[in-house]
Amino acid sequence: QVQLVESGGGVVQPGKSLRLSCAASGFIFSSHGMHWVRQAPGKGLECLAFISSDGTIKYYADSVKGRLTISRENSRKRLYLQVNSLRGDDTAVYYCARGGYGLDVWGQGTTVTVSS
């Protein structure tokens, strides 16, 4: 079935970097734009980044521009999010989501906790 599975979260010290991964299955990954969305504890949803199906077009939310890099490997059906200079307000559940008719498929999320 259509599925997205995130990995790579954990407890990270402030100032460090982290790379999150999202493994796709059950659909033609290379045909879809993909997104990263996060949710801080007790807060709402925040779209972070978008990458087009072929990886040539990328957009970032202003709040994270310069610290995040979205990328993908279509041959491996993988989406990535590199987060640099982590700080406390990056603590959140990070979701990958398939773009199409809005965000029509979501992963279960991976939790990132920034703490010393």
Added chain:
Amino acid sequence: DIQLTQSPSSLSASVGDRVTITCRASQGIRNGLGWYQQKPGKAPQGLIYAASYLQSGVPSRFSGSGSGTEFTLTISSLQPEDFATYYCLQHNNYPWTFGQGTKVDIK
């Protein structure tokens, strides 16, 4: 970035009630708006895309309307499984943006 404002921020309702949530955009987004339901500890699930189209498998008691800057999500007869938080998402301009959410709880 386009700002979305949902109202109300929360509401209390009973099973069987008709519930309406509004989402206003800071600029026109044509029909590029979706609605999502999220239950505690779970990933969001899509309900509506392009303002009024139901995602596959979504019950017909959910409906969406609007265009431009004002949109609504209506639940025609609230069911026990509908108590959750609802978010609007504009998918017309990158970066896509969410509203702040509306929590629907039991009266």
